[in-house]
Amino acid sequence: MKEQVFARIDQCRGELVDLADRIFDNPELSMEEHQASTWLADSLERYGFFVERGIAGLETAFRATFESGHGGPSFGLLCEYDALEKQGHACGHHAQGPCILGAAIALKDAAAGRDFKVVVYGTPAEERYSGKNIMIEKGCFKDIDVAFMMHMDGATRVDVKYLANIHYQVIFRGIAAHAGRKPEEGRSALDALILSFNGIEFLREHVIDDVRMHYTVVDAGAPANSVSPRAVGSFILRSYDMEYLEQVAARFRKIMEGAALMTETSVEIIEETRMYNMIPILTLNDLLMENAHLVGAPQIQPPRAKTGSSDFMNVCHILPGACIRMAFVPITVGPHSQGYYDAGKTELCHNSMIQGAKIIAGAICDLLEKPELLDAVKKEFTENQLHKNRQTYTGPYS
Known part of the structure; x- marks a missing residue:
């Protein structure tokens, strides 16, 4: 045959x-x-x-x-x-x-x-x-x-x-304002997104060796002279162990929520795909x-x-x-x-x-x-x- x-x-x-x-x-x-x-x-x-x-x-x-x-x-x-x-x-x-x-x-x-x-x-x-x-x-x-x-x-x-893989889209929502005239009236969604990136970097030290974490800006939400009312990021978490990756994902969510808390914005976390x-x-x-x-x-x-x-x-x-x-x-x-x-x-x-x-x-x-x-x-x-x-x-x- x-x-x-x-x-x-x-x-x-x-x-x-x-x-x-x-x-x-x-x-x-x-x-x-x-x-x-x-x-x-x-x-x-x-x-x-x-x-x-x-x-x-x-x-x-x-x-x-x-x-x-x-x-x-x-x-x-x-x-x-x-x-x-x-x-x-x-x-x-x-x-x-x-x-x-x-x-x-x-x-x-x-x-x-x-x-x-x-x-x-x-x-x-x-x-x-x-x-x-x-x-x-x-x-x-x-x-x-x-x-x-x-x-x-x-x-x-x-x-x-x-590698197991969970892919998220994260949307921060704030309050728009003129960055030169009245920045105090704004709440920056972009600040929240940048803080979330920093949080991921601090988390990186405290996970097992095979964990991979990636991120990028999808939409910064506004030009430099405006306080961004909306910012969107894309995040990927990976590990050879899906059970452990779920633990990392729980900590990831806390980072997103913490970034929103620090900037007085709101956050929406959307799981897009899972491998x-x-x-x-x-x-x-x-x-x-x-x-x-x-x-x-x-x-x-x-x-x-x-x-x-x-x-x-x-x-x-x-x-x-x-x-x-x-x-x-x-x-x-x-x-x-x-x-x-x-x-x-x-x-x-x-x-x-x-x-x-x-x-x-x-x-x-x-x-x-x-x-x-x-x-x-x-x-x-x-x-x-x-x-x-x-x-x-x-x-x-x-």
């Missing part, structure tokens, strides 16, 4: 590369990925998948399904396609959809006589709105047993850790890496333990999942950079995208041909989920 699947992906190479380049040349921001989602959905429909568009109330989300036989395992293939503001596809998301498309087509064509289902989920807005969280809330992903993704990277590898830490499934990781070696993937490295955050981890809190990261830039080049962007249409990117499709499809072939592997995946997930809000991996890459 695996040889047939690999050969089919190679047959599709030209189409997949053209699609990746087209998405790269037409970047769309989160929730605006109309062209990319349409191109991917149209392709899946053309290859015989049953496609539902605009699912979960999101115009650019879709589900494409193919079922062979009855009652077999269901494999979810997830892809993102949103770009970055002012940076285009310096995230590498343009290659995800075509990669998943190649794996899905190959598995469908090799399905004869086997009982299983392939479900492709188009998941928008990873960069800005954590689209997968919205899709989970609307009941998506309940129809799959295992989830796979591919992401471009500086090495071919898997992950054993991910969970990773529940690593080492059985899936091993399968992906075995297939990476099999297809000769470039720049193979040990698992990543220093990572950012992803809404894919929220999916992996409700079912077992894993992501293969494919090398297309030197390991020293980080995401959301000019180097990532410049590599987006290179031959290495194209080759890694095709190999990523083979790796995911190959891992699914292994799970189909060795049912005990799928049993091991489910057992590992059940055991690790008991401690889902704490980092469960404690191996050599901790």
Whole structure:
């Protein structure tokens, strides 16, 4: 089965590369990925998948399904396609959809006589709105047993850790006044926002080492000669341990409230998105890496333990999942950079995208041909989920 699947992906190479380049040349921001989602959905429909568009109330989300036989395992293939503001596809998301498309087509064509289902989920807005969280809330992903993704990277590898993440918008409201004539009549929302930044810096000394805290001014509210009646900040808190992050979040709220108290302003704290830490499934990781070696993937490295955050981890809190990261830039080049962007249409990117499709499809072939592997995946997930809000991996890459 695996040889047939690999050969089919190679047959599709030209189409997949053209699609990746087209998405790269037409970047769309989160929730605006109309062209990319349409191109991917149209392709899946053309290859015989049953496609539902605009699912979960999101115009650019879709589900494409193919079922062979009855009652077999269901494999979810997830892809993102949103770009970055002012940076285009310096995230590498343009290659995800075509990669998943190649794996899905190959598995469908090799399905004869086997009982299983392939479900492709188009998941928008990873960069800005954590689209997968919205899709989970609307009941998506309940129809799959295992989830796979591919992401471009500086090495071919898997992950054993991910930072939990809570993203807040904070709005301070004060009283406007002329800063030169009657500043005493004003209450500065911008002063409150700046004080909140200072409070975060003082908190930084008193948290565990893996905590990350970021902030920026979204809206200062007024020119320099006015007392600002409204100021808006964006804050992100991260940790590998969601339980501990909740404690940090409680202290964060006190800082915001304290800044408002000191400036006689009011504050509104809005939780925008929440991403969970990773529940690593080492059985899936091993399968992906075995297939990476099999297809000769470039720049193979040990698992990543220093990572950012992803809404894919929220999916992996409700079912077992894993992501293969494919090398297309030197390991020293980080995401959301000019180097990532410049590599987006290179031959290495194209080759890694095709190999990523083979790796995911190959891992699914292994799970189909060795049912005990799928049993091991489910057992590992059940055991690790008991401690889902704490980092469960404690191996050599901790």
